[in-house]
Amino acid sequence: MVVKIGILGCGTVGSGLLELLKNYPEIQVQKVAVRDLPKAHNLGLLDTALFTKNPEEVVTNPDIEVVVELMGGIELTKKLLITALNNKKHVITANKDLVATAGEELFAVAKANGKTIFYEAAVAGGIPIITNLKQSLKGNVIKRLFGIINGTTNFILDQMKRKGASFSDALAQAQELGYAESDPTNDVDGHDAAYKIAILASIISGKKIDMTKIYREGIRNISQADIKSAEKRGYAIKLLAIALNEGDELDIRVHPVFVPKEKTLANVNAENNAVMIDGSAVGELTFIGRGAGSLATASSVLGDLLMLMNQGANISSQFMVAPHTEEAKLKSINDVKNPFYIRVSMHDKVGVLKDLGLITERNNANVRFIDQYEIKGDSALADFMIDPISEKSMKQMLKEIQELPSIKAVESIIRVLDV
Amino acid sequence: MVVKIGILGCGTVGSGLLELLKNYPEIQVQKVAVRDLPKAHNLGLLDTALFTKNPEEVVTNPDIEVVVELMGGIELTKKLLITALNNKKHVITANKDLVATAGEELFAVAKANGKTIFYEAAVAGGIPIITNLKQSLKGNVIKRLFGIINGTTNFILDQMKRKGASFSDALAQAQELGYAESDPTNDVDGHDAAYKIAILASIISGKKIDMTKIYREGIRNISQADIKSAEKRGYAIKLLAIALNEGDELDIRVHPVFVPKEKTLANVNAENNAVMIDGSAVGELTFIGRGAGSLATASSVLGDLLMLMNQGANISSQFMVAPHTEEAKLKSINDVKNPFYIRVSMHDKVGVLKDLGLITERNNANVRFIDQYEIKGDSALADFMIDPISEKSMKQMLKEIQELPSIKAVESIIRVLDV
Numbered sequence: 001m002v003v004k005i006g007i008l009g010c011g012t013v014g015s016g017l018l019e020l021l022k023n024y025p026e027i028q029v030q031k032v033a034v035r036d037l038p039k040a041h042n043l044g045l046l047d048t049a050l051f052t053k054n055p056e057e058v059v060t061n062p063d064i065e066v067v068v069e070l071m072g073g074i075e076l077t078k079k080l081l082i083t084a085l086n087n088k089k090h091v092i093t094a095n096k097d098l099v100a101t102a103g104e105e106l107f108a109v110a111k112a113n114g115k116t117i118f119y120e121a122a123v124a125g126g127i128p129i130i131t132n133l134k135q136s137l138k139g140n141v142i143k144r145l146f147g148i149i150n151g152t153t154n155f156i157l158d159q160m161k162r163k164g165a166s167f168s169d170a171l172a173q174a175q176e177l178g179y180a181e182s183d184p185t186n187d188v189d190g191h192d193a194a195y196k197i198a199i200l201a202s203i204i205s206g207k208k209i210d211m212t213k214i215y216r217e218g219i220r221n222i223s224q225a226d227i228k229s230a231e232k233r234g235y236a237i238k239l240l241a242i243a244l245n246e247g248d249e250l251d252i253r254v255h256p257v258f259v260p261k262e263k264t265l266a267n268v269n270a271e272n273n274a275v276m277i278d279g280s281a282v283g284e285l286t287f288i289g290r291g292a293g294s295l296a297t298a299s300s301v302l303g304d305l306l307m308l309m310n311q312g313a314n315i316s317s318q319f320m321v322a323p324h325t326e327e328a329k330l331k332s333i334n335d336v337k338n339p340f341y342i343r344v345s346m347h348d349k350v351g352v353l354k355d356l357g358l359i360t361e362r363n364n365a366n367v368r369f370i371d372q373y374e375i376k377g378d379s380a381l382a383d384f385m386i387d388p389i390s391e392k393s394m395k396q397m398l399k400e401i402q403e404l405p406s407i408k409a410v411e412s413i414i415r416v417l418d419v
Numbered sequence: 420m421v422v423k424i425g426i427l428g429c430g431t432v433g434s435g436l437l438e439l440l441k442n443y444p445e446i447q448v449q450k451v452a453v454r455d456l457p458k459a460h461n462l463g464l465l466d467t468a469l470f471t472k473n474p475e476e477v478v479t480n481p482d483i484e485v486v487v488e489l490m491g492g493i494e495l496t497k498k499l500l501i502t503a504l505n506n507k508k509h510v511i512t513a514n515k516d517l518v519a520t521a522g523e524e525l526f527a528v529a530k531a532n533g534k535t536i537f538y539e540a541a542v543a544g545g546i547p548i549i550t551n552l553k554q555s556l557k558g559n560v561i562k563r564l565f566g567i568i569n570g571t572t573n574f575i576l577d578q579m580k581r582k583g584a585s586f587s588d589a590l591a592q593a594q595e596l597g598y599a600e601s602d603p604t605n606d607v608d609g610h611d612a613a614y615k616i617a618i619l620a621s622i623i624s625g626k627k628i629d630m631t632k633i634y635r636e637g638i639r640n641i642s643q644a645d646i647k648s649a650e651k652r653g654y655a656i657k658l659l660a661i662a663l664n665e666g667d668e669l670d671i672r673v674h675p676v677f678v679p680k681e682k683t684l685a686n687v688n689a690e691n692n693a694v695m696i697d698g699s700a701v702g703e704l705t706f707i708g709r710g711a712g713s714l715a716t717a718s719s720v721l722g723d724l725l726m727l728m729n730q731g732a733n734i735s736s737q738f739m740v741a742p743h744t745e746e747a748k749l750k751s752i753n754d755v756k757n758p759f760y761i762r763v764s765m766h767d768k769v770g771v772l773k774d775l776g777l778i779t780e781r782n783n784a785n786v787r788f789i790d791q792y793e794i795k796g797d798s799a800l801a802d803f804m805i806d807p808i809s810e811k812s813m814k815q816m817l818k819e820i821q822e823l824p825s826i827k828a829v830e831s832i833i834r835v836l837d838v
Contacts, residue, residue: 139721302558
């Protein structure tokens with residue numbers, strides 16, 4: 001069976017895909033739309049006549065059966081893919097922003113045209129998490145999902161831990177290596193992870209997720225002192241994307257977490273990604289691999305394409321109907337309960353411990369440990385960890401602590417994974 | 420869409436499947452063949468009239484579209500499944516022994532009848548490794564595959580490490596917890612892992628594997644001294660099933676390995692399973708989860724069943740045609756190269772180091788480290804590790820070491836993962 005495809009975009013992933021397609025003569029590239037023709041010609045991966053600057057030539061080409069979208073962006077790209085679907089082409093995309101924000105609209109157009117949208121490459125690069133959730137694990141209710149799904153921040157946190165680097169030095173190194181962009185906001189403030197967890201949460205819940213309601217906190221405030229305190233207590237700090245399926249409510253968030261070292265997620269190093277799911281039947285299942293990169297991401301695109309070819313006309317309903325119509329009820333961050341790690345700087349004098357003790361007692365926060373250290377002059381630091389309390393209670397407690405005359409500052413507060 | 424199924428066997432996995440099927444009214448169980456009727460009736464999972472002692476009633480029942488085989492065994496089971504296929508039923512099986520030894524015959528009968536055999540549950544319990552290799556990762560040449568695919572031995576090695584238990588104490592505990600059988604040979608001597616790696620190797624190579632040619636070494640000889648030496652040097656000892664795809668040859672083996680602690684596989688604890696693949700496009704990708712257990716294994720069976728239902732009449736060719744016809748050329752263990760860890764007990768006297776040095780030099784074995792310790796009276800122990808040499812060279816070197824008058828005994832020799 002031969003399939004004729006068109007490709008929108010020929011950057012990192014697009015050129016990786018063309019590289020892989022060398023081994024697949026049955027997949028015939030008809031047209032590739034690019035921004036920069038000379039650059040595309042110089043790749044030497046395809047007959048130069050097959051490149052065009054006009055993406056309309058791809059999405060309306062009557063010979064093309066599948067459009068592979070690797071150009072990124074939202075508005076223009078959405079228009080192009082709607083044209084492709086209306087022209088009876090299947091769509092494969094790696095565009096997380098688009099699927100997360102316009103999934104409902106796109107899936108409706110696909111359904112109306114009897115076509116399908118595959119998007120394995122949109123989340124966690126080479127890790128086939130979406131296909132697994134939709135196929136092999138379909139017999140499970142996914143109760144909890146934890147992801148390290150932003151490679152840039154994982155690299156930065158890993159460098160801070162291994163090399164003792166500051167956040168800004170580790171970021172600079174990530175930028176030098178091409179893992180982070182010159183404006184790193186999308187990665188370090190958790191936007192990228194939020195798009196991806198929205199997609200995964202929509203799959204495990206079968207509902208539409210309002211991106212703007214996802215609680216999101218990045219890693220800019222993580223300091224060497226945090227990393228060292230975590231290490232000392234047997235934790236690693238990871239930026240986790242979390243989706244907890246609580247039946248009528250979904251608890252979705254992205255924030256740094258103290259992860260106990262014995263957990264697999266604590267040992268996911270460098271720029272790797274990982275997704276841990278807890279299924280009603282399968283229990284805990286973890287996938288670890290490359291979350292980005294030319295060939296790894298192209299592997300997911302090619303996997304989608306080969307599945308599409310294999311399933312052919314009878315393309316299975318679980319891919320076609322992504323029920324993005326009903327909106328999920330998201331749990332308010334104020335009601336979410338977590339254990340917390342807190343570090344305060346304080347005046348080293350009689351009574352501070354009693355003050356902290358009274359405040360934690362008043363807020364029903366059971367103290368797991370407290371560790372006072374680095375006493376210099378009249379100044380000292382204290383780390384402590386408390387059993388799960390709600391964010392609302394935590395904020396109240398924090399306010400009371402900050403008002404204590406003996407406290408100089410709350411230096412850090414980080415949620416702790418409790419599993 | 421409704422599907423009518425029959426089940427052979429209702430033990431751990433069978434009862435787990437019936438439990439999961441409570442949520443799937445569209446999957447109708449027509450008949451379940453069991454050995455012990457009263458026991459099956461007591462499960463309370465199904466109308467007692469649906470149980471039979473006669474498996475023929477399942478495989479010839481005209482209403483049944485899919486036969487799920489969870490009874491185990493080879494000869495009788497093979498006959499039953501051939502009857503099922505010839506009666507135009509799809510087959511789903513969790514039977515690794517059967518797929519590994521009679522796959523060729525069964526797949527041929529399935530093909531002749533236009534039916535398919537799914538066997539996700541045969542390897543690594545709840546981990547969907549087979550479906551991933553056949554679908555999402557299909558665009559990859561799998562160059563290397565490393566598996567911790569026997570939960571019993573992983574549990575035993577983990578207990579030895581955490582609790583300082585001897586092999587026999589850890590085995591006794593595994594037996595008490597139901598992880599190991601009263602005759603533990605199948606697990607601890609690597610037979611179970613060999614069946615599973617044969618199946619995985621046949622998938623990544625597209626060839627038939629002769630089970631009898633797989634090199635296999637269990638964990639009976641692993642001692643506390645080995646575990647401690649590994650720990651001291653930054654390794655964990657794991658029973659790995661290995662398949663290296665070297666183009667014209669396959670290198671397949673099962674044996675204990677020193678795994679560097681920073682590798683994900685070194686941190687797979689308790690009775691968990693893991694499979695790490697190294698794909699030409701995706702790079703390293705690791706799956707970690709439950710390798711056994713009622714619901715976890717049933718999750719894989721149900722996943723197969725749901726996929727079968729979704730793909731229906733057009734069931735994809737990659738599942739139907741398992742090309743088990745051409746026999747793989749297996750690399751002889753004598754030609755396999757590995758680094759080795761070696762421990763010797765020796766007389767503590769002048770010249771021993773020179774003797775060892777001469778022998779390693781003569782055999783082209785570059786020494787990575789040597790550590791002499793536990794000197795008592797005239798006796799001492801020495802650990803050393805050498806760079807990769809062939810098994811043949813290693814045996815020759817070992818012989819020379821054993822013949823040294825200063826050496827009392829070679830206490831241990833274990834291969835090292837070199838990645």
